[in-house]
Amino acid sequence: MLMGGDRRDAWIVCILRLPSEPSRHRVAVWRELRRVGAVQLGQGSWALPDSPPFDGFAERLVTLVAEHDGEVFVLASGAADDATAQRIRRLYDEARRAEWVEFVSECGKCLAELEKEIRNEKFTLAELDEEEQNVDRLRRWHRELHARDVFDSVDAVEIMGKFDECTAALERFTALVYAAVGLD
DSSP: SSSSGGGGEEEEEEEEOSSSSHHHHHHHHHHHHHHHOOOOEEEEEEEEEGGGGGGHHHHHHHHHHHHTTTEEEEEEEESSSHHHHHHHHHHHHHHHHHHHHHHHHHHHHHHEEEHHHHHHHHHHHHHHHHHHHHHHHHHEEEEEEEOOOOOSSSSSHHHHHHHHHHHHHHHHHHHHHHHHHTTO
């Protein structure tokens, strides 16, 4: 962590070098960087806010890169000027908004699936289990997105409303399944 200054302007910058072959190693590192919410600044350079949700990530990244015969430089940094700070922040916020858009889209698919099962009266315990797993996956994903959206790039109330629609539809579907199989 940077000492002094505003933590909101502090970044962890990771500069990576990995062997070109096998490509699966580069892909594994790239996926891990994307999974935690890092944004790519350029070829082999990534940034994350120097913020509690990312504590310990640099150590995990160093280990992962070393396992793949690569090298990583991890720097605690701040932008040298306001324009750079704004560009990095914009990249980070755009990445978070894109993730939230995908999340809302998946909520819509979940809701449509639940409505279809209700319309088709597919009231089985196996279908209920599948739908519960889908909503649980969305719940975990929401938690992860919310944790790394340290700058609150979206309206969290609106997003939660979309997820709440899914949980309400699941509750309705659950009641219908239980009634159909005699568990109510």
